[in-house]
Amino acid sequence: MRRFTAALAAVLLLLTPAPARANPVSASFADTFADPMVLRGDDGYWYxxxxxDPLREGEKVAHRIPTARSSDLTSWTYLGDAFTAGQRPAFAAENAVFWAPDVRRSGDHWIMYVTVTETxxxxxxxxxxxxxxxxPAGPWTFADEPVVAPRPSGDGGWLWTFDPAQLTTPDGRQYLYYGSYFGGIWVSELSADxxxxxxTPTRVAIDNKFEGAYVVRRDGWYYLFASSANCCAGPTTGYSVSAGRSRSPRGPFTDRDGLRLDVSxxxxxxxIAPNGNRWVGTGHNGLITDLAGQDWLAYHAIDRADPYLDxxxxxxxxxxxxxxxxxIDGWPTVRAGAWASDRLVTEPVTRTPLQDRFDTLSARTWQVVDGRWAVADGRLRGQGTLVARKPLxxxxxxEADLRGPAGLTIDTLxxxxxxxxxxxxxxxxxxxxxxxxxxxxxRHLSVERRGGQVTAMLDSVRLDARVHGRGPGIVGLTATAEAEWDNLSAGRPADPVRRAVAVPQPGRALNAYSDDFRGTALGAGWSFVRPDAAATVSGGALRWPVQNADLTGDSNTAGVLLRDxxxxxxxxxxxxxxxxxxxxxxxYQxxxxxxxxxxxxxxxxxxxxxxxxxxVEFGHEIPYAGATSYGGTIVGAPGLTTTWLRLAHSIDPRNGEHEYRAGVSRxxxxxxxxxxxxxPADSAPRIGLVAHGGAEPPVTAAFDYLRFSRW
Known part of the structure; x- marks a missing residue:
């Protein structure tokens, strides 16, 4: 009986899912790890x-590009800093800080691009x-000259030359994206090294809206990921990521509605944007693909309950x-639009049924069909055909890293x-x-076979084909001349998510709470905080000259027209x-x-x-630490003159908070x-209209209605 009980317990242990990893994944070594960039190294680890920044609360000593390593993308170990306290390039000032690293392979070495804040x-x-x-673990040696030198702004200042991101196109050309709010995001071609x-540089995103560029090529499109809003407003940080795409690495990049990213x-x-849970400031991303072909977004965020390091x-x-x-439908979104998670419902696939880093050539795993094969310096070298003994x-x-006239096989494919x-x-x-x-x-080669459909990716080059028949799933390596392989894996591909989570949709009209401004005066139910006699009702609209006033900080001078x-x-x-x-x-009219x-x-x-x-900004102000905290997240672009705005309200069942999601239409x-x-749950917010931010030039806002509906 005791043996049976022990065996049953072992079976139940195997059948019980492992507890999901918690976000943030950097918690094991850091309280803060901003502007993250993740890659896979030659050794099979992720970096x-x-x-x-300092890594821990109370530490107060900045780490100069902290570096961590993982075997599974969720459990990370701190390796050290890329640069020592006195290490800097010749053009860097003594007080220079290094921000937003971007690390890429270049030939047989690695290049780290980094913002040098002062020169x-x-x-x-x-x-x-x-x-x-x-x-990828170093040691790092600075180049003597900057990749992008300081750029004058034309008014005696300097454009923000921040946030580098490298891209290699299928023709082998290399590009670098860089820039920030003051100056916008630019792209330049890089030299061969x-x-x-x-x-000549090309501006691909407007100034005063975007920074933190990251570009990937997918299905013939170049996707520009860029962050918007204030990165660092504590508990009201609205930093978020949006995307545009182009057929050219130089743009123009346009969004799903065809709007360009480089115009006013x-x-x-x-x-991704804040979704109402603990995380705000969800931005400045990198992208990594797991061994099943699933993409993952690495990004930083702020816990609104613990927003500051000290x-x-x-x-x-x-x-x-x-x-x-x-x-989904050609556009990237985190968790099908659910956005930041507290726990990973699914985890990256970093272990597969067939996996080999070629420390040795195991006769139990591989069978030589023809040719010569040997392992040296941690890589498989040879030519001919080599197949796995166990079919999948x-x-x-x-997928595998390879060099030379080499490839992968699945049965007769x-x-x-x-x-x-x-x-x-x-x-x-x-x-x-x-x-x-x-x-x-x-180079990195991946091959997916789903039924009769085959997709091959060699770095950023994609090739698709239809094939007939499917064999037992015997994986192999092939080369027509001497070649190299490393980091081979084979397993089931990820099942892509094809449907986004539902968004709020208006239902039954709540006419008792609504007003279409059909008379000559405000109807019942309205009340003013700081009444403005200039706000009038005529011609089926509330007409309100924009006030030279505001609500943020200590100003609190703007009128607010409210109803329950x-x-x-x-x-x-x-x-x-x-x-x-x-x-x-x-x-800020x-x-x-x-x-x-x-x-x-x-x-x-x-x-x-x-x-x-x-x-279209969704701003937020709350009392915090004896003062106020204000931040905003960018929802989208307004219409040329007319814009439709929605707030969708719900109550969080976990804590009773009022949640408001913002929508915009042109x-x-x-x-x-x-x-x-x-x-807060204990507050009783009312809903209202505002028109303020600056008096010059004079302009009047016209509101056609304020309508409520269920959803």
């Missing part, structure tokens, strides 16, 4: 790099530097999170990089081929016409809808002029849903 040119003159290393930009009224399809309003505590990145059933994904061609063959028949740039470096909100779940919608012009600076619990506790959704841009039919802000 993560963060911006210069010897002048105070505030930032640059992009580079360091090289033989392995990757250590300096060449040619810039677009951007949401990838003192309030000091260094923002931004640990690294990891969540699944889905591609069903759909398969096989073979995919090979041959000179300047990537070829898919079924038996002896060529079924697809495409040109590739010649290379003597290690329904209980439960509802959507409030308004249609506002406000001519903010184009390109010119009109800070705005009009929109507000959830208002007080002058220092509100969530405000408005079409707003922010410097030369026109944005035509009243197609909606973009952005982030969520919360107000």
């Amino acid at each position: 993560a790099y963060g911006t210069t 010897t040119v002048a105070p505030g003159a930032s640059a992009i530097g580079a360091a090289t290393a033989p392995t 990757g250590l300096r930009i060449t040619g 009224r810039a677009g951007g399809t949401p990838v 003192e309030p309003f000091g260094i923002n505590e931004r640990p690294m999170l990891l969540d699944r990145l889905d591609w 059933p069903g759909d398969l994904r096989v 073979s995919v090979r990089a041959e000179h300047s061609t990537l070829v898919i063959r079924s038996g002896r028949r060529t079924v697809a081929q495409t040109h590739i740039a010649p290379s003597t470096s290690l 909100a329904p209980a439960g779940r509802w959507i409030a919608e308004t249609k506002v016409t406000l001519d903010l012009g184009e390109d010119t600076v009109r800070n 705005q009009a929109g809808i507000v959830a208002y619990a007080g002058d220092d506790e509100f969530a405000r959704l408005s079409a707003v002029a922010i410097w030369n841009t026109r944005q 035509d009243g039919r197609t909606w973009t849903w952005g982030g969520v802000w919360t107000l």
Whole structure:
């Protein structure tokens, strides 16, 4: 009986799912690990790099590009810092700090691109530097000259030359993206060694809206991921990521609605934004693909209950999170639109049924069909054909690092990089081929076979084919001449998520709470905080000249027109016409809808002029640490003059908080849903309208209605 009980316990242990990993994944070694970038090294481990900050609360000593390593993408070990305290390039000033690293393979070594915040040119003159290393763990040696030198702004200042991100295109050209709010995001081609930009730069994203570029190629499109809003506003940080895509690495990048990212009224399809849980400030991402072919977004976020590393309003505590990145209808979104998680419902696949780093060539695993094969220096070298002894059933994904005229096989299917061609063959028949740039470096080849559909990816080059028949799933390696392999894995491919989570949809109208402004005066139910006699009702609209006033900080001078909100779940919608012009600076004229619990506790959704841009900002202010904290998240772009705005309200069943999700439309039919802000459970927020932010030039906001409905 005791033996049976022990055996049953062992079976139950095997059948019980392992507890899901918690976010943040960097918690084992760091309280903060901002601007994360993740890659896989030659040794099969994943490496993560963060911006210069102290790692732990109370430490107060900055780590100069802290580096961590993982075998599974969820459990990380701190390895050390990329640079010592006195290590800096010749062009860096003594007080320079290194931010936002981006690490890529270049031939047989690695290059780290990094923001150098201060240079010897002048105070505030930032640059992009580079360091090289033989392995992802270092040691790192700075190049003497900047990759991107400081760039004058034309008014005596310097453009923000921040946040580098490298891209290699299928033709072998290398590009570097860089820039931030002051100056926008730019792209330049890189020299062959990757250590300096060449040619004429192209601006791909407008200034005063985007930073933190990261670009990937997928299905013939280049996707630009970029972060918006303030990275570091503590508990009200609205930092978030949106995307545009282009057929060219130089753009123009446009969002799902066709809006460009490099114009005043810039677009951007949401990838991740605050969703109402503990995480705010979800931004500055990297991207990594697991062994099943599933993409994951590495990004930083802020716990609104613990937003600062030490003192309030000091260094923002931004640990690294990891969540699944889905591609739905051609657009990326985290967790199908659910966004940041507290726990990973699924984990990255980092172990597969067949996996070999070729420390040895095991006769139990591999059978030589023909040719010569041997292991040396941690890599498999040889030519001919080598096959796995154990077949793998069903759909398969096989991948490996390789060099030379080499490829992978599944039964009679073979995919090979041959000179300047990537070829898919079924038996002896060529079924697809495409040109590739010649290379003597290690390349990454993946092959997925799903039924009769085959997809091959050689770095960023994709090739698809249809094949007939499917064998037992015997994986192999093949080469027509001496070649190398490393980090081979084979297993079941990920099942892609194809449907996004539901977004709020208006249902039954709540007419008793709504007003269409059909008379000549405000109807019953309205009340004013700081009445403004200039606000009038005529012609079926509330017409309100934009006030030279505001609600943020200590100002609290703006009028707020309010009415009671329904209980439960509802959507409030308004249609506002406000001519903010184009390109010119009109800070911070705005009009929109507000959830208002007080002058220092509100969530405000408005079409707003922010410097030369026109944005829809969802701002949030709360009392914090004896003062107030204000931040905003960007929902999208306003219409040319008319914009439709929605707030979708619900109650969080876990804590009773009021949750408000923001939506925007430029035509009243197609909606973009952005982030969520919360107000306390013990508050009784009302819903209202605002028109403030600046009096010059004079402009009047016209509200057609404020309508409520269930959802």
